[in-house]
Amino acid sequence: MTQINYFKEEFGDDYRTEVCDYITDAKVESILAAAKEPKPAEVKRIIDKALELNGISPVEAATLLQVESKELIAEFLEAARKVKEEIYGKRLVIFAPLYFANQCINDCLYCGFRKDNHQIDRKKLSQAEIRKEVAALEKEGHKRLLVLTGEAPNTDLDYVVESIKTAYDVQTENGGEIRRINAEIAPLGTEDFKKLKESEIGTYTCFQETYNRKQYAKLHPSGPKSNYEWRLSVMDRAQEAGIDDVGIGALFGLYDYKFDVIGMLLHAEYLDKKWGVGPHTVSVPRLNPAMGTPLDEVPYPVSDADFRKLVAVLRLAIPYTGMILSTRETTEMRNELFEHGVSQISAGSRTTPGGYEKKDNDQEELAQFSLHDLRPIDEIITGIAKEGYIPSFCTACYRLGRTGKDFMDLAKPGKIQEFCRPNAMLTFKEYLEDYGTETSRKYGKKCLKEMMEKLEKDNPKLAASIATKLAAIAEGEHDLYL
Template identity: 85%
Template sequence: MSREINYFQEDFGEDYRTEVCDYITDNKIEMILDSAKKPAKKEIERIIAKALKLNGITPQEAAALLQVEDEEMINKFLAAAKEIKEKIYGKRLVIFAPLYFANQCVNDCLYCGFRKGNKELARKKLSQAEIINEVEALEREGHKRLLVLTGEAPNTDLDYVVESIKTAYSVQTENGGEIRRINAEIAPLSTEDFKKLKEAEIGTYTCFQETYNRKAYAELHPSGPKSNFEWRLSVMDRAQEAGIDDLGIGALFGLYDYKFDAIGLLLHAEYLDQKYGVGPHTISVPRLNPASGSPLTEVPYPLSDADFRKLVAVLRLAVPYTGMILSTRESTKMRNELFAHGVSQISAGSRTTPGGYEKKAKNKEELAQFSLHDLRPIDEIISGIAKDGYIPSFCTACYRLGRTGKDFMDLAKPGKIQEFCRPNAMLTFKEYLEDYGTESSIDHGTQCINNLMDKLEKDNSQLAANIADKLEAIADGEHDLYL
């Protein structure tokens, strides 16, 4: 093992778990896909009917759906995914923003703008004062939830990340501006270091496997700590052992065949659920976008829009309880389509550059990790969401009330979490409109809230009265009300 790989763990500091590595193998994934080729129409209909009961479907059943080419049948499970998503979460869309602390990195991932070998990249590590500036800018746009990220390098170690998270939480601006929950997407840690991260009061810890194919992974990650496939794959075990029970997984689609990586994701979700009783709180579905300074000038395994829609729908059918995350890598049109087929969380007004939010900052794309397609300001995104009948949510109540891990799963799996999601979305959206809304977002947002109130009064008049009182209190200047 080279010295370069030992920046954070001397010989990785502990024996990493091998159980998950035996559970998710290339041969197993290939056998699942091979066994599900050319599924009969009756079999597809059976799988869809099973999924509509909100109990999920197996990786084998998902493999059958992924290989369907008949448009009529595809449309059936696209419609089923919409129904399942609305049964679990309603028409709410959680809003968050990524915040990059640094773009320095010792890894040489061939698809990433942050890679060590990219000599064109202007390297940047934010000081605590600069982090304050970034968070102030985000709060003044209305953000309450952040996902913090950084490259993997000695001078952006865990101590720096923890200090930076504490700094971000401390920032307060006018109109009740504050960050109420920070999720983290940083390099895999040892169990002991995860305990330190937990003490920083993060919400969800996220780590993408990127691709579950070992050969492709090795070719794409030639050097650095990230080159160890098993250490990365076993990261969620260490997080669980440290007491972090809200976890997010994902793959970067386009690095390898999307069907293969989808089954890898589902085996990963199945493993976590079976071992810990807690499946992934979130699953992210980014598609590979070009990065400046990357040797990958073309996507190795392009994923068409049609197949991407199919992928999102199948994941929703298979893991109905998970929050499915879509970033601004996608176009406005594609994002709007996928809201209906399973996506329940989105980034808005994103920058993938350290220092990219601060109002005085100029165009800093030379610092970016990858290119973005949905570049609309957050208020324009929110106005469009509300106009289409979706409710933007800035809610952080579950994290703060301990509805995480098994407690969250007990509510999400049977669809009971919507009893909290819909009212809290209304309350946090009302707060956004009062403090940061423009004429357009206030117009569409008020109509959206009124429509939801009409439905809530029919479904639960007592709850509707409670929410009406809280909405009035927010209009009078109160903040941070939730169930």
């Protein structure tokens, strides 16, 4: 049975879970309406609460979203910086998206992969082509992948699972290997999620795109993705199957950004209440144009100022959650948002099946959407190090079982940094030794020195252990972690 008809044939209407009643248009609108014209004293109270690292409620987040005062906005942007550094430290996780195919039977009006787009060439990677793509990524230093594909009969779960296995099996020189693969594929039933879990994925991600039901229906006129509630209830099925690290997201620009921020926070709140585990990640892409789509302009444009605001509000509301920013944004905007809450970024990305091995900047005739940050990964890494952040290729939590509730027990009180910072140092050192250029090594060495000096002050015993491991990596050892 294909995933396309799975929910119709297997469940009828029984796939509907409590989340479908927990997040409604009326509920989101009432939260936003109640938060209009916030008083400065209330805003400051919410900021002070957020600094305690316990998060803020959707209602309190709505209050911050309504703030127009530049002074107050500056205050909660600064608070978001402090919260992010307290939880995760000055480190950024690096990954690359890998598209297996651009074939799709959905007709999402904003997506280049849409069924009725006849301006793009369709491509499904063979296993041999996947090996070439993964080898190209490994030779750039990547250790973490996010795999994606359109929803089509010939890119079903069996193909995805086989492709994940192929990607894990690829090894190249200098210790080149993929150590963790996350998956962003169409919603599945519980039994199929069990099969996906057996492929040893890390996080399962699925964007709701927009949480507004009416707008969702307009933008998804046909195909299985048109079923809003099948998509919204997907994380319950993933959790039932034992996938306890899940990622949610919205595509900002499809609807009013304030509505979708509150929808996302209600989703996170629901998951935490139902499963004891909030989302491992939230993604915050802004809508970019795609060739062959009927949207001539972004329906609800999100300004840079509003984008900064929503990133900061999400960081304050769900401080334990990793926040992902893609290469849809410019270099300048990405650098700025590192401070306000972003903790994971894609680097050297291609949205085309086969784009890495061919080393094309982007092939518009195959792409899902346009990109802005097309810098090579080493240039991105150099820029991160210059800004005082440490690039991380760490996969230790997944491999040591620090997932789901175990991860949250460390992340919520800020203890996860005890692992994140040293593991980031070790994986960055490995990258510099195996793939770094003269420039990235220069700035990387300076960055590692500063991190080591701070670690020596905070935890001398741990610093001594990390110094030993760094020396071992310099001598050719690989894959050392806590």
